[in-house]
Amino acid sequence: MKDLTPQSGDALLIVDLQNDFLPGGSLAVPHGDQVIAPLKRYADFFRSASLPIFASRDWHPETHCSFEEQGGPWPPHCIQGTEGADFAAELNLADTVVISKAQTEEADAYSAFQGTDLDSRLKEKGVRRLFIGGLATDYCVLNTVRDAVKNTFEVVLLQDAIRAVNVNPEDEARALNEMRELGCRFATVNDICLDPAQASALLTDLYQLTMLKSYNDQGMTRQAVFEFFVRDLPPHRNFLMCAGVEPVLRYLEALHFSPQELDALKRSGRFPQELLDSLRTFRFTGDVDAMPEGTVFFANEPVLRITAPLPEAQFVETRIINLLHYSILVASKAARCVLAAQGRGRLVDFGLRRAHGAEAGWLAARSSFLAGFDGTATVLAEATDNIPVYGTMAHSYIQAHDSEEAAFYEFCRSWPQNTTLLLDTYDVFEATESVIRLSRKLEKNGIRIQGVRLDSGDMQEQAREVRRRLDEAGLEHIKIFVSGNLDEHAIAEYMANDIPVEGFGIGTRLVVSDDAPFLECAYKLQEYDGKPRRKRSKGKATLPGAKQVFRLRDAGGRFANDQLGLAAEELEGETLIAPMMRGGRRLHPSVSLQTLRAHAQLQLMALPEPLRSLGTAAPSYPVTVSENLKELTQKVDRQTHASSLGLNGSVFRTIADFFRKAF
Incomplete structure (x- = not known):
């Protein structure tokens, strides 16, 4: 789809991405906030290519004819000068041309072209093709596309960056069919922004889907904490370097099941319709904490932590390991x-x-x-x-x-x-x-x-x-x-x-990292529904709870030792794991690879001399465990043992207290 790459003569048009149309707004489009992440990617890409970006907005007076008080179909929304009329805060609209529509009391306008000078502004800039995304597919987006085609613009519809109101259940499907008939081409971030990391949602293991259904069947949808870590350093590796976090964040932001992917699951005959229906709106809504890329780390130190509803946190396991494992190896x-x-x-x-x-x-x-x-x-x-x-x-x-x-x-x-x-x-x-x-x-x-x-x-x-x-x-x-x-x-x-x-x-x-072609890495459950969990398999045991890595340096600024502690602890040293995403949204714009590269060079400079050797350092770098984390591990083991004997917590504590006093 090389011809979909934006070039001279192209422009991006973001339709009505305003607070009142987002969840919590007065006229919220269902799942409207899910278009923010892909539209940010599109906008960043157009901006980096010095291509024009336009954004339309409803800009209503207080007594607008579309409001219910005036006999119209909608509640008051996007009133001039109010917070509800503002664009989504996460969207960077620097150097963006804002088009205001429906500015008078007596006229409504769904299309960004209606009653505005958008057509002339586009043609002044030599625009011939419009890439369009925003809210809502069946109203403002549809009418904008109609007028764009009428005004002789080619249209590329950004399918992963639109959401419908669906007053009637078939409104979205009808709108999409009409836009196809008008000659629109459909595209996604992967087609346009050259994002190799954005693979199909089906690029996963079967057991992720089987567990997801079973969790849903049981109502097990409360918060879970998973951590990615490497159990042991390969021979001749004195350290590892964190990489692949940005591809993981891109994957999580854009994760969804396309109609084609759902059709493929349906054709397999393996999945019940209720599961397929739930996957139509499946998105990642959780939190991500991780080491910045370029950070040096060691065995059993968590590199990335996912906190999300259990089905979501479980489903993303395969792709997260897939991206982090290879990136860290190389x-x-x-x-x-x-x-x-x-x-x-x-x-x-x-x-x-x-x-x-x-x-x-x-x-x-x-x-x-x-x-x-x-x-x-x-x-x-x-x-x-x-x-x-x-x-x-x-x-x-x-x-x-x-x-x-x-x-x-x-x-x-x-x-x-x-x-x-x-x-x-x-x-x-x-x-x-x-x-x-x-x-x-x-x-x-x-x-x-x-x-x-x-x-x-x-x-x-x-x-x-x-x-x-x-x-x-x-x-x-x-x-x-x-x-x-x-x-x-x-x-x-x-x-x-x-x-x-x-x-x-x-x-x-x-x-191929020929001398160390794989890492003994894992993505394991550390907590569910507020309760710490741990695996005790021989040779593959884990430490429970959400964790942090605290690093101390010597007087010369070289790494001296690391300590694993609980995320809520305050221990001496610099913390290595930082917040990256909350509620499925990034907390900060993506950091340039050049900036991360500079961080990596500082990390390598801070390595103790033995760790810089191509041979195996002796002794290995010290990584200790905090007392609180040790105590939590022992507590989880006692509770697990009691549970296996059929004892509830209060009975176990009574028995444990008796033995402590007796001995």
């Missing part, structure tokens, strides 16, 4: 490469082609940049996260030409600002001589060869000889870049041997 591997390079070599992710799937390739680009890499070869990562992209040619390009020198020459003419040439298709040193000859020829045309790349063989010896030849030819400015089965150990060897290399392309061994 970020932790990349961080070791960063430490090995010692700031002396450019690091670029080359792993997309051998990553385990398309999303994995994108997540690897994101996670490695977060950990300190300088860029990636994955083009999508530039579009989604503004990650610098690097790359020139493959061996096939050279083989396609009649000679290696001709290939170099033509490529430099095509890309005069991107002239890194691959040397090892045939013979490295003959290719080097070609570069030397071409360099003089090209410089007469204002083209300067910037670098050369080695990809196979004894690249350390090749690099020494290539450097010698280039320097003798007065081409000291040409950098040497190496790639091909590299990892942190290879980088460390280059550094130790003082090999004259300025950059490393890290591919397969990074994206």
Whole structure:
């Protein structure tokens, strides 16, 4: 759906996202608040592309003709200058053109075009296509689309950012059918904002749906607390780096079952209609607390906490583990490469082609940049996260030409600002001589060869000889870049041997994290309905309750030790887990990956020296447990044991008190 990516001639129109149309407002659209998160994403994307954004609003006088007191169908709403007429507070409307409609007593207006200058304003800006979302599908959105088409605009309807009033049960379906017949195209955030993390709601395990139904059958819908953590560090890992939180937040914000997904579940014949009906309005409404991405953490420390109604908190388990597990694997591997390079070599992710799937390739680009890499070869990562992209040619390009020198020459003419040439298709040193000859020829045309790349063989010896030849030819400015089965150990060897290399392309061994390809991670229930819970399986036991990580540093600012405590405790040290989302909504705009990357670098700088080693540190970093958390664990165990014997709490306490006094 490449042609749906916003471009010159496109504009975003947000229809009537006002407080009176949101839950708690005087004319609330059911589930109207669920359009806020996707509309924020759309607006951020249009703003980043310097494309125009318009927002319409009802702007009624107190005696408007649509109000019931005046004989109209609606209660008073969106009265000029009142809080109810304000746009949703979470929506950033900087640089947005506001269109006010229905401003007089005697005329109503559902369409953003009716009685306004919206048409002329759009055409002044050269807009030909409108991306439309907002409230309400069957009234204001429908009428706005009708007029947009009438005024010759193409329309893309943002299907995940509209909600209907549904005065009559079929109003929404009729409105959507009419807009399709008018020629509207339908799209979602994933189509438009290039969001690889926003996968289908069906990308989950079957047991999430079976448990969800059973919870609902029993009325088990009270608050639950789940935490994601890693049980043990893999061998040769002295620490891990938090990554993947932003993709998780994006997933939770936009989580819903589309009509097509519900149809697929229905066709399977496995799910009763009552469950399918409940999934039509299924959304994540809970809280998220997490470590900021780029934070260094250790075994058994909670990285992310979900607090939500039990069916919601349970359902999101699979996707949360899926996103966090891989992101942390790659970020932790990349961080070791960063430490090995010692700031002396450019690091670029080359792993997309051998990553385990398309999303994995994108997540690897994101996670490695977060950990300190300088860029990636994955083009999508530039579009989604503004990650610098690097790359020139493959061996096939050279083989396609009649000679290696001709290939170099033509490529430099095509890309005069991107002239890194691959040397090892045939013979490295003959290719080097070609570069030397071409360099003089090209410089007469204002083209300067910037670098050369080695990809196979004894690249350390090749690099020494290539450097010698280039320097003798007065081409000291040409950098040497190496790639091909590299990892942190290879980088460390280059550094130790003082090999004259300025950059490393890290591919397969990074994206599959070859020496530690999995983490023993878990997402476990810690509390339900206000009662702490814990798993006691041998080798997989958990600590109960919502927790916090408290970190102490030494006098030099290096990490000294961590302590696990209860979330409600106030212990010494900096707290690592921060609020991210409340009631299904973000508390803050998403933090740029560049900012998170800077945080990651500070974390690596604060590592104690033994933890910076590529070998296993001894002793390992100390992580202790607070006394309150120990006591809670013992209490939960006593209660669980009593319950297994059929004893209620008061009887158990009486027996326990007797034994304490007796002994």
